[in-house]
Amino acid sequence: MRLIKAKDYGELSQAAANIIAAQITLKPESVLGLATGSTPLGAYKNLIEKNKNKDVDFSQITTVNLDEYCGLTPDNEQSYRRFMDNNLFNRVNVNKGKTNVPDGTAKDPAAESERYDKLIEELGGIDLQLLGLGHNGHIGFNEPAPEFVKPTHAVELAETTIDANMRFFKNRDEVPQKAITMGIGAIMNARKVLLIVSGKDKAEILEKVLYGPITPNVPASILQLHNDLIVISAVD
Numbered sequence: 044m045r046l047i048k049a050k051d052y053g054e055l056s057q058a059a060a061n062i063i064a065a066q067i068t069l070k071p072e073s074v075l076g077l078a079t080g081s082t083p084l085g086a087y088k089n090l091i092e093k094n095k096n097k098d099v100d101f102s103q104i105t106t107v108n109l110d111e112y113c114g115l116t117p118d119n120e121q122s123y124r125r126f127m128d129n130n131l132f133n134r135v136n137v138n139k140g141k142t143n144v145p146d147g148t149a150k151d152p153a154a155e156s157e158r159y160d161k162l163i164e165e166l167g168g169i170d171l172q173l174l175g176l177g178h179n180g181h182i183g184f185n186e187p188a189p190e191f192v193k194p195t196h197a198v199e200l201a202e203t204t205i206d207a208n209m210r211f212f213k214n215r216d217e218v219p220q221k222a223i224t225m226g227i228g229a230i231m232n233a234r235k236v237l238l239i240v241s242g243k244d245k246a247e248i249l250e251k252v253l254y255g256p257i258t259p260n261v262p263a264s265i266l267q268l269h270n271d272l273i274v275i276s277a278v279d
């Protein structure tokens with residue numbers, strides 16, 4: 044594991060964007076696993092800037108996002124597809140046809156999950172997976188559970204996750220309670236994992252993730268077993 048302690052969110056975002064840009068430069072047809080949420084926003088802004096300055100070319104990459112809320116159409120303002128379009132895809136020269144987010148409107152979430160894993164397999168797996176960290180140690184929407192779940196699957200969101208995500212909705216009742224998430228299998232199979240963690244409120248969980256026991260109660264703790272993990276933190 045390589046741990047980079049950034050002095051603040053700005054430095055974290057720059058460092059994360061540099062690593063993602065380096066990945067694309069070294070392998071222009073990279074498969075990038077991407078995350079939503081507040082933490083990657085700064086990195087995405089930096090990448091948009093780099094793309095504008097022609098320092099990085101997204102034209103050949105393929106992306107697979109970690110997760111999507113069940114029941115939200117792609118054009119719903121709160122959907123993760125819309126988030127990615129607004130905050131990255133519509134602002135760089137990516138081929139939108141090669142950007143993938145689980146289909147939250149799928150009638151059969153199990154079949155959609157299977158399709159998503161097959162897609163990742165057909166793409167040859169993920170070169171670089173970007174991850175944020177939930178306050179309860181979740182990655183993607185792999186919530187604390189009795190065991191690690193390997194495949195992409197539909198999940199009931201933890202109450203704490205619903206509380207945390209409420210900030211993006213008008214009220215708590217509007218927050219979807221289910222999501223489809225990439226499983227621990229595809230994340231751990233990624234050739235490189237970049238975990239970014241920001242804010243004093245995440246210092247305690249990050250300590251558990253990196254140095255505590257490896258347990259499905261802290262899903263991100265499994266990353267200790269990944270052989271190419273970079274963590275960038277700004278939690279002091």
Ligand code: F6R
Nearest residue numbers: 078079080081082175176177183
């Ligand atoms: C988002 C995702 C989540 C977030 C996590 C942290 O696609 O999969 O695991 O990364 O909830 O969210 P923020 O960055 O908003 O604190």
